[in-house]
Amino acid sequence: MSGNHESIHGLWSSRWAFILAATGSAVGLGNIWKFPYITGENGGGAFVLVYLICIAGIGIPIMMAEVMMGRRGRSTPINTMSRLCVESGSSRVWKLIGWSGMLAGFLILSFYSVIAGWSLSYVLDSITGTFSGADAEFIGSHFGNLLASPGALLFWHTLFMVMTMIVVARGVEHGLEKAVRFLMPSLFVLLVIMVGYAMSMGEFARGVEFLFKPDFSKLTANGVLIAMGHAFFTLSLGMGAIMIYGAYLPAKTSIAKTSVLIAVADTTVALLAGLAIFPIVFSNGLEPGAGPGLIFQTLPIAFGQMPGGLFFGTLFFVLLSFAAWSSAISLIEPAVTWLVENRGMERFKACVIAGIATWLMGIGTILSFNIISEVKLFDKTFFDLLDYLTANIMLPLGGLAMAIFAAWLMPKIAVKDEFNMGEGIAYQTWYFLVRYVAPVTVIIVFLNAVGLI
Numbered sequence: 001m002s003g004n005h006e007s008i009h010g011l012w013s014s015r016w017a018f019i020l021a022a023t024g025s026a027v028g029l030g031n032i033w034k035f036p037y038i039t040g041e042n043g044g045g046a047f048v049l050v051y052l053i054c055i056a057g058i059g060i061p062i063m064m065a066e067v068m069m070g071r072r073g074r075s076t077p078i079n080t081m082s083r084l085c086v087e088s089g090s091s092r093v094w095k096l097i098g099w100s101g102m103l104a105g106f107l108i109l110s111f112y113s114v115i116a117g118w119s120l121s122y123v124l125d126s127i128t129g130t131f132s133g134a135d136a137e138f139i140g141s142h143f144g145n146l147l148a149s150p151g152a153l154l155f156w157h158t159l160f161m162v163m164t165m166i167v168v169a170r171g172v173e174h175g176l177e178k179a180v181r182f183l184m185p186s187l188f189v190l191l192v193i194m195v196g197y198a199m200s201m202g203e204f205a206r207g208v209e210f211l212f213k214p215d216f217s218k219l220t221a222n223g224v225l226i227a228m229g230h231a232f233f234t235l236s237l238g239m240g241a242i243m244i245y246g247a248y249l250p251a252k253t254s255i256a257k258t259s260v261l262i263a264v265a266d267t268t269v270a271l272l273a274g275l276a277i278f279p280i281v282f283s284n285g286l287e288p289g290a291g292p293g294l295i296f297q298t299l300p301i302a303f304g305q306m307p308g309g310l311f312f313g314t315l316f317f318v319l320l321s322f323a324a325w326s327s328a329i330s331l332i333e334p335a336v337t338w339l340v341e342n343r344g345m346e347r348f349k350a351c352v353i354a355g356i357a358t359w360l361m362g363i364g365t366i367l368s369f370n371i372i373s374e375v376k377l378f379d380k381t382f383f384d385l386l387d388y389l390t391a392n393i394m395l396p397l398g399g400l401a402m403a404i405f406a407a408w409l410m411p412k413i414a415v416k417d418e419f420n421m422g423e424g425i426a427y428q429t430w431y432f433l434v435r436y437v438a439p440v441t442v443i444i445v446f447l448n449a450v451g452l453i
């Protein structure tokens with residue numbers, strides 16, 4: 001299909017444009033906010049090791065499958081799946097991949113935007129010198145005050161949603177490429193500077209040990225599920241975001257090379273964030289398992305003390321907000337494009353509808369940090385539930401379905417045609433991982449987490 005069937009949205013201007021957009025989607029709060037805090041909550045090294053194995057053994061192969069399916073179908077995930085079902089003569093139930101992906105994207109964005117709002121509010125705090133010379137206690141209570149204020153959270157969530165929907169309304173090809181081209185490398189450099197600063201602190205070695213020395217006694221079955229779920233979340237897999245970006249990919253581009261590149265960049269950012277944060281945690285006597293507020297309670301301590309901290313702090317939260325923003329766009333893009341293609345809506349109207357729905361849903365997350373923080377189901381707040389349901393259940397299930405579809409149902413000739421890398425060792429490895437390893441692992445991890453094995 002690719003080659004003679006162009007996406008109705010045009011194509012990326014080059015291979016690099018795709019790489020930048022997909023990296024923009026992958027690198028976000030997942031790397032800098034979520035990875036450190038779930039690593040802290042799940043005991044460090046062993047958790048990180050499982051996460052890295054999942055990235056290499058499941059994440060990269062499924063990313064290749066998802067991009068490949070997107071390029072073959074050249075449409076929104078739902079329409080792509082219906083084309084692929086026709087081509088492979090498979091049942092139309094596989095379109096569920098597209099539907100559940102659209103739903104997952106909407107649910108994730110609803111809380112993602114609230115967290116991105118924290119980052120926006122920290123831009124203002126940094127620039128006005130709130131953190132200058134402040135100690136851990138002050139910064140901790142500052143963060144606590146933010147969470148306790150539904151009005152402030154709502155304000156920043158609203159601002160972030162408006163920013164996101166403006167870009168989506170204009171179409172992803174415009175602007176996004178250029179922004180990501182400069183901002184991603186800057187974020188990377190800034191993280192390296194932060195790691196450099198962390199090295200100068202007393203507890204750098206302890207931070208490294210926490211991250212990289214596995215202690216399997218600290219790893220639970222649920223921790224393994226969280227590590228695997230995070231591999232999907234951080235690479236934006238299993239919900240169609242990467243599939244829809246793949247739909248714009250020029251026919252000749254190597255899917256394998258680009259996928260590896262994106263995964264490596266994404267993982268590097270996460271590890272750098274961990275290396276910057278844990279030394280601060282330990283040298284200030286903080287708790288690694290402090291939860292979702294971890295980076296917001298640790299990094300400002302460093303910015304408050306380091307030379308040029310006002311500048312670096314402001315820049316950091318600006319760049320983090322941008323990283324969140326380029327991920328947010330890809331979370332809602334499948335839903336918006338679907339409304340345009342299948343409901344015949346104007347793109348602007350589709351954005352307003354999708355944006356308002358997501359914004360409303362986000363209010364649940366906001367309240368779960370204050371007014372309804374005691375309301376729990378399965379011992380989880382509304383935010384925790386949404387996060388758990390999407391990252392640890394919906395994305396891995398979506399990825400599982402994609403793996404099965406790509407390796408068991410699609411005509412081999414079509415798959416090979418898209419990959420265009422012959423039948424050498426690289427292809428064979430992919431095939432083996434996607435056909436057997438990924439599905440079996442996902443199922444075992446699921447069963448293990450619910451205590452069935």
Ligand code: PHE
Nearest residue numbers: 026028029030031233234236
């Ligand atoms: N990968 C993004 C992050 O790590 C989040 C995301 C998940 C984006 C799923 C798109 C799809 O922040």
